[in-house]
Amino acid sequence: MSQIPVCSPLLSGNELAYVTEAVSTGWISSSGKYVAKFEKAFAAWCGVRHGIAVCNGTVALHLALAALGIGPGDEVIIPDFTMIASAFAVCYTGAKPVFVDAEAATWNMDVALVEEKITLRTKAIMPVHIFGNPCDMASLRHLAGKHNLALLEDAAEAHGAEFAGVKAGALSTIAAFSFFANKNITTGEGGMVVTDDDALAEACRYYKNLCFPLDAPRTYLHADIGFNYRLSNLHAALGLAQVEKADYYRELRIRHGLQYREQLSEIPGLVLQQDQPDGKNVFWMNGLAVRPEEYGRTRDELVAHLAESGVETRLFFNGMHRQSALQKFGCDCSGSYPASDFLADHGFYLPSGSGLRDEDIERVCGVIRVFACTDGR
Numbered sequence: 132m133s134q135i136p137v138c139s140p141l142l143s144g145n146e147l148a149y150v151t152e153a154v155s156t157g158w159i160s161s162s163g164k165y166v167a168k169f170e171k172a173f174a175a176w177c178g179v180r181h182g183i184a185v186c187n188g189t190v191a192l193h194l195a196l197a198a199l200g201i202g203p204g205d206e207v208i209i210p211d212f213t214m215i216a217s218a219f220a221v222c223y224t225g226a227k228p229v230f231v232d233a234e235a236a237t238w239n240m241d242v243a244l245v246e247e248k249i250t251l252r253t254k255a256i257m258p259v260h261i262f263g264n265p266c267d268m269a270s271l272r273h274l275a276g277k278h279n280l281a282l283l284e285d286a287a288e289a290h291g292a293e294f295a296g297v298k299a300g301a302l303s304t305i306a307a308f309s310f311f312a313n314k315n316i317t318t319g320e321g322g323m324v325v326t327d328d329d330a331l332a333e334a335c336r337y338y339k340n341l342c343f344p345l346d347a348p349r350t351y352l353h354a355d356i357g358f359n360y361r362l363s364n365l366h367a368a369l370g371l372a373q374v375e376k377a378d379y380y381r382e383l384r385i386r387h388g389l390q391y392r393e394q395l396s397e398i399p400g401l402v403l404q405q406d407q408p409d410g411k412n413v414f415w416m417n418g419l420a421v422r423p424e425e426y427g428r429t430r431d432e433l434v435a436h437l438a439e440s441g442v443e444t445r446l447f448f449n450g451m452h453r454q455s456a457l458q459k460f461g462c463d464c465s466g467s468y469p470a471s472d473f474l475a476d477h478g479f480y481l482p483s484g485s486g487l488r489d490e491d492i493e494r495v496c497g498v499i500r501v502f503a504c505t506d507g508r
């Protein structure tokens with residue numbers, strides 16, 4: 132029985148040729164032609180003018196927040212149902228993340244619950260396009276404008292997702308992507324900040340490289356505290372090759388997502404993520420939540436059975452309000468988050484890599500269909 136991995140990268144273009152070129156010319160650090168080429172190509176693909184490559188998505192978020200001037204005493208509104216990096220990046224600035232429950236249908240931050248979380252300390256709203264499903268950015272833009280808040284996208288999971296025909300990364304003032312190995316476009320480890328704002332782009336370039344002056348000779352005198360968040364030319368070489376085939380990789384993920392949806396939607400007791408109206412979901416991960424009273428088995432029973440059948444899965448994130456790290460940091464973890472709790476307790480994701488074959492998806496869905504116990508348990 133062959134194993135179906137939860138996600139493995141698809142490197143089907145010029146990746147090896149570009150990395151080989153970088154190695155053979157000795158440009159293996161953060162200087163070298165691939166960094167600038169990758170930045171330019173990815174930003175253009177998103178529809179924005181500036182891309183600032185960094186070494187992972189977590190620091191891309193931190194850099195974007197730092198460039199916006201977020202700091203101690205500030206609050207940033209984020210979804211409760213997200214990956215921990217969204218919250219940690221806010222904590223690195225000294226600001227506090229404030230959580231908003233998920234929306235039951237799209238699994239994104241419930242826009243209707245955002246305004247009640249805004250206080251005098253709120254400086255920014257940071258929506259996350261969960262699993263590649265874009266948020267309702269029209270409503271969020273309206274709220275940000277009304278309360279004079281910065282709006283930045285955590286687009287780590289949403290390469291090529293669209294809302295109202297505009298791509299993720301171009302839907303807010305500044306956005307951050309991850310290129311971790313499981314992402315729709317990958318550099319192994321890597322990230323990028325994208326923005327149309329010249330001053331923010333300049334601030335990101337300055338802070339990402341230890342606050343070395345951007346356009347002056349190096350005196351080794353530093354006026355501000357910066358970070359070393361540079362991406363290597365080796366990783367950028369991978370990234371450029373990936374961006375060259377970005378539309379292809381995006382279409383593969385969408386095709387797989389629609390296949391899963393078609394084959395799973397008729398099985399009682401399985402809750403699937405619904406598309407954001409006016410959005411284009413790029414199905415980074417195909418998740419589902421199990422209602423045991425209808426499916427006849429629990430999430431954990433199904434996950435164990437899939438593992439025995441050679442299908443690798445991952446449990447969903449636990450909500451931010453459940454994180455003792457954030458509680459210790461002084462975040463308000465009280466309150467109730469029923470939609471986020473439901474997803475954390477009943478959800479998991481299925482194999483979703485770009486290299487999945489049709490027969491892999493059929494096998495996974497077949498295992499799930501046959502294991503259902505809907506005859507009155």
Ligand SMILES: Cc1ncc(COP(=O)(O)O)c(C=O)c1O
Nearest residue numbers: 187188189214216217287309311
């Ligand atoms: C929503 C979200 N934000 C941030 C990150 C952090 O990205 P990285 O793992 O590249 O640091 C991830 C990683 O998957 C993510 O899912």
